[in-house]
Amino acid sequence: MTDTWLESLQTPSAQAGYDLAVTLARRAIREIQPEAGVRAHLRETYARDADALIASSAVVATHFQTIAAANHYWREN
Amino acid sequence: MTDTWLESLQTPSAQAGYDLAVTLARRAIREIQPEAGVRAHLRETYARDADALIASSAVVATHFQTIAAANHYWREN
Amino acid sequence: MTDTWLESLQTPSAQAGYDLAVTLARRAIREIQPEAGVRAHLRETYARDADALIASSAVVATHFQTIAAANHYWREN
Amino acid sequence: MTDTWLESLQTPSAQAGYDLAVTLARRAIREIQPEAGVRAHLRETYARDADALIASSAVVATHFQTIAAANHYWREN
Amino acid sequence: MTDTWLESLQTPSAQAGYDLAVTLARRAIREIQPEAGVRAHLRETYARDADALIASSAVVATHFQTIAAANHYWREN
Amino acid sequence: MTDTWLESLQTPSAQAGYDLAVTLARRAIREIQPEAGVRAHLRETYARDADALIASSAVVATHFQTIAAANHYWREN
Numbered sequence: 015m016t017d018t019w020l021e022s023l024q025t026p027s028a029q030a031g032y033d034l035a036v037t038l039a040r041r042a043i044r045e046i047q048p049e050a051g052v053r054a055h056l057r058e059t060y061a062r063d064a065d066a067l068i069a070s071s072a073v074v075a076t077h078f079q080t081i082a083a084a085n086h087y088w089r090e091n
Numbered sequence: 092m093t094d095t096w097l098e099s100l101q102t103p104s105a106q107a108g109y110d111l112a113v114t115l116a117r118r119a120i121r122e123i124q125p126e127a128g129v130r131a132h133l134r135e136t137y138a139r140d141a142d143a144l145i146a147s148s149a150v151v152a153t154h155f156q157t158i159a160a161a162n163h164y165w166r167e168n
Numbered sequence: 169m170t171d172t173w174l175e176s177l178q179t180p181s182a183q184a185g186y187d188l189a190v191t192l193a194r195r196a197i198r199e200i201q202p203e204a205g206v207r208a209h210l211r212e213t214y215a216r217d218a219d220a221l222i223a224s225s226a227v228v229a230t231h232f233q234t235i236a237a238a239n240h241y242w243r244e245n
Numbered sequence: 246m247t248d249t250w251l252e253s254l255q256t257p258s259a260q261a262g263y264d265l266a267v268t269l270a271r272r273a274i275r276e277i278q279p280e281a282g283v284r285a286h287l288r289e290t291y292a293r294d295a296d297a298l299i300a301s302s303a304v305v306a307t308h309f310q311t312i313a314a315a316n317h318y319w320r321e322n
Numbered sequence: 323m324t325d326t327w328l329e330s331l332q333t334p335s336a337q338a339g340y341d342l343a344v345t346l347a348r349r350a351i352r353e354i355q356p357e358a359g360v361r362a363h364l365r366e367t368y369a370r371d372a373d374a375l376i377a378s379s380a381v382v383a384t385h386f387q388t389i390a391a392a393n394h395y396w397r398e399n
Numbered sequence: 400m401t402d403t404w405l406e407s408l409q410t411p412s413a414q415a416g417y418d419l420a421v422t423l424a425r426r427a428i429r430e431i432q433p434e435a436g437v438r439a440h441l442r443e444t445y446a447r448d449a450d451a452l453i454a455s456s457a458v459v460a461t462h463f464q465t466i467a468a469a470n471h472y473w474r475e476n
Contacts, residue, residue, distance in 0.1 A: 020106040023164050029174040032192070036199050038109070038155065042148035045113050047138045060141035061201045064214035068223045069145045071196035075230035076152035078192065084164035087177050087238035097337040100395050115340070115386065119379035122344050124369045137372035146376045153383035161395035183251040186269070190276050215278045218291035222300045225273035229307035232269070241254050241315035260405040263423070267430050292432045295445035299454045302427035306461035309423065318408050318469035328414040331472050346417070346463065350456035353421050355446045368449035377453045384460035392472035 023084035031085055035077035039070060100161035108162055112154035116147060177238035185239055189231035193224060254315035262316055266308035270301060331392035339393055343385035347378060408469035416470055420462035424455060 019041065025031040047053055060066035082088070096118065102108040124130055137143035159165070173195065179185040201207055214220035236242075250272065256262040278284055291297035313319070327349065333339040355361055368374035390396070404426065410416040432438055445451035467473070 018106060020104075020109060023105055023159065024166070027174075028177055029172060032174060032195065036196065039148055039152065039196075041109065042113065042116075042151040043144045045151075046144055046147055052139060056139070056141045056144070060145070062206060062210070063141070064210040064217070064220050065223065066141050066145060067197045067200055067210070068214070068220060068227060069142065069149070070200055071193055071227045072223070072230065073145060073148045073152050074196040074199075075193065075227050075234075076149065076156060079230060079234040080152075080156040080159050080164075082177065082234050082238060084159060084166070087234075089178070089238070095337060097335075097340060100336055100390065101397070116379055116383065118340065119344065119347075119382040120375045122382075123375055123378055129370060133370070133372045133375070137376070140372070143372050143376060146373065146380070150376060150379045150383050153380065153387060157383075157387040157390050157395075161390060161397070181251075182254050183249060186251060186272065190273065193273075216283060216287070218287045218294070218297050219300065221274045221277055221287070222291070222297060222304060224277055225270055225304045226300070226307065228273040228276075229270065229304050229311075233307060233311040236254065236311050236315060241311075243255070243315070258405075259408050260403060263405060263426065267427065270427075293437060293441070295441045295448070295451050296454065298428045298431055298441070299445070299451060299458060301431055302424055302458045303454070303461065305427040305430075306424065306458050306465075310461060310465040313408065313465050313469060318465075320409070320469070326414060328412075328417060331413050331467065332474070347456055347460065349417065350421065350424075350459040351452045353459075354452055354455055360447060364447070364449045364452070368453070371449070374449050374453060377450065377457070381453060381456045381460050384457065384464060388460075388464040388467050388472075392467060392474070 023081050025081065025085060025088075028082070028085075028088045031081040031088070032074075032078055035074045035081055038077040038081075039073040042073075100158050102158065102162060102165075105159070105162075105165045108158040108165070109151075109155055112151045112158055115154040115158075116150040119150075177235050179235065179239060179242075182236070182239075182242045185235040185242070186228075186232055189228045189235055192231040192235075193227040196227075254312050256312065256316060256319075259313070259316075259319045262312040262319070263305075263309055266305045266312055269308040269312075270304040273304075331389050333389065333393060333396075336390070336393075336396045339389040339396070340382075340386055343382045343389055346385040346389075347381040350381075408466050410466065410470060410473075413467070413470075413473045416466040416473070417459075417463055420459045420466055423462040423466075424458040427458075 023034070025034055043053065100111070102111055120130065177188070179188055197207065254265070256265055274284065331342070333342055351361065408419070410419055428438065
């Protein structure tokens with residue numbers, strides 16, 4: 015049995031959509047590197063590396079684009 | 092005869108769509124480097140390299156965008 | 169309680185949309201590196217590094233694409 | 246008072262749209278590095294660095310995609 | 323006379339679309355580096371370099387996105 | 400007077416669209432580095448550098464996506 019971590023791309027607000035984009039960006043790293051200890055160690059390094067932070071921000075941007083489209087850009091809100 | 096590894100972009104849920112995105116991201120690496128042994132060796136290295144993990148996450152993000160559009164963002168679910 | 173930093177993707181003009189894209193690009197960095205001091209230190213370095221500046225510009229471009237679509241490209245203005 | 250540097254994404258031609266994409270790509274660099282002197286110095290270096298030039302071209306490509314969509318790909322012209 | 327290497331973006335299946343994406347990704351490299359010998363030599367190196375493989379996978383992902391849209395995501399199949 | 404180098408995004412075929420994508424990718428490099436001699440020198444190097452070739456292929460992929468959309472993916476052909 016796999017646990018459910020992604021129910022839907024629909025979010026109540028743009029900001030919640032952005033948070034979900036961060037979650038989606040992190041998830042791929044977890045799929046490739048399942049050991050939490052290794053990830054925590056890597057995180058200490060890349061959270062102090064400008065290039066890695068910018069590259070992470072790029073991944074968030076792509077996911078946010080997907081989520082924003084899924085929510086019709088929260089235009090009605 | 093080639094074996095079928097991709098039947099459809101339709102998935103029952105967003106999470107299954109994300110899993111398919113991971114599969115699509117990995118597949119290109121297999122097409123370029125067909126030797127499983129070499130890939131396993133590379134994987135050991137890049138699964139401990141933050142830059143490679145973030146770059147992989149970017150590829151997953153692009154594929155997820157495609158799959159999400161293919162599934163109308165699972166809006167009816 | 170989380171504070172609200174993103175109310176909407178709607179902006180009165182294309183230029184305001186561009187400014188919002190810069191905000192969205194920066195936000196992911198803040199999510200991953202919450203310490204303002206560390207960010208300020210990194211910023212001094214990457215603001216003088218052409219590769220980092222170009223990579224940042226790429227993130228802004230992706231967010232601007234999302235925001236432009238959200239605003240129907242400000243076509244009526 | 247901020248000065249206006251982006252009036253509209255509408256351009257009379259595809260070529261003018263491409264020029265605007267170059268402007269948008271450069272603008273983010275200016276937002277992050279406001280000192281013209283530093284930018285001029287960096288530019289001397291990266292204009293002779295193939296990797297930086299290709300990365301810049303990627304940013305232009307993303308902005309051009311946005312601008313082309315905004316102009317319905319100049320199909321009527 | 324130039325030879326025809328790309329007839330159409332329409333493919334009978336998603337998997338065939340993925341194969342075409344790999345072809346499109348490779349083609350640009352051929353356009354820039356026309357000498358087959360040099361390409362074969364480079365290929366030996368980058369097929370053993372995780373960063374290059376991931377970057378190649380990113381190019382395939384972008385082309386696959388285009389081809390999937392061209393085929394309405396093979397939804398009827 | 401500027402010379403016209405981009406008349407339209409419409410092309411008679413997908414292959415011609417791909418060629419145009421290569422042109423658009425190269426153009427940004429010319430805008431940033433106007434000296435033909437410097438570009439020729441850089442080209443000799445990056446045409447033998449796998450990372451640069453793959454990065455160039457990524458730029459072509461983004462432009463091809465734009466051009467394909469502009470041509471409704473050449474579906475009628």
